[in-house]
Amino acid sequence: MSRLINQNGLNLVKQFEGLYTDAYICPAGVPTIGYGHTQNVQMGQSITEQEAENILQDDMQAFAIAVEKAISVELNDNQFAALVSFAFNCGAGNLNASTLRRKLNGKDYDCVPSELSRWVKATDPSTGKKRSLAGLVKRRAAEGELFLKPVDDEASTLPELMPQKIEPEPEMVVDQYAVNARSGLRMRAGAGQDFDILDNLPLNQILSIGQEIGNWVEVDLESDGVIDGWVYKTYLRKV
Structure with a gap:
């Protein structure tokens, strides 16, 4: 059986x-129900609280497996839970492709x-452009705090107001x-x-670049460090 998210992580999610219990459209324009479940959700759908709990447990198990596959170093229970929450929110593909994964491994x-x-960005369905969301800033800070939390600390509910966003280290955006x-x-x-x-x-869209893997390169569309x-670097020209 795969490793499970702990109670601290479950509380965070x-x-x-x-x-x-009724389907709704999340800020990114995706039909959602229960505790952030998005797979095969139809508007007008309703579920019970117990069904939502069961779906959440299935989702957590699936993303726990994804984290186990992506991360090769040892993680304590809080570190593992923080990454499961992140993968659930941002997607296993983004975890796999992230600088976070490369550095942590x-x-x-x-x-x-x-x-x-x-x-901390999501696509605004009204404009089709990415924008920072206050909720994501708070969630990333909470996940970072959980990652740093000693495992012998007692599980607790999270405060309503989360710490300010931790500033990223200046790196990668150079040209x-x-x-x-x-x-x-x-x-x-x-x-x-x-x-x-x-x-x-x-x-002719202008962008900044980050790390390269082969002919592929990370791109930062707004030069804000995110x-x-x-993209395939062959189709970029330096300005």
């Missing part, structure tokens, strides 16, 4: 997702709170580039064709 445990704090593909350039969730397409960047996705 429930605190930030909230319980909704290199045994840089101290990077995790600051790397988490970079994942600006423009899209050089006439038909636009696909931005993906990770460094490779197998990752989901997040957006199609138009010709990585938005990955």
Whole structure:
């Protein structure tokens, strides 16, 4: 049986997702029900509180497996729970493609709170553009705090007001580039064709870049230190 999220992590997920027994549209425009469940949800759908709890347990188990596969270093129960919450909220694909994963698997445990704090954007369905959400800032701070919390601390409910966002370490954004593909350039969730397409960047769009893996490179669309996705660097020109 796979490792399970602990009570601290479960409290965190429930605190930030909230319980909704009727389907609703989340800030990113996705039909959602229960504790943040998004798979096969239809508007007009209703579930009971017990059904929501059962679905949450299934979701936590699935993302616990994803974290176990993605992270190769040893994690205590609070560290593991914080990453399960993050993967559940942001997606296993984003965890796999993240700088957080690369650094942590290199045994840089101290990077995790600051790397988490970079994942605070969601696509506004009314504009199609990403924007920072206060709720995500608070959630990333709570996950970072849980990651740092000694495992012998008693489980407790989270305070209503979370600490301020931990500022990311200044890194990676060094040069600006423009899209050089006439038909636009696909931005993906990770460094490779197998990752989901997040957006199609138009010709001449200006962006900043981060780390490179092969011919793939991280891109920061707003030069704010938050990585938005990955593109094939061949179709970029330095400006």
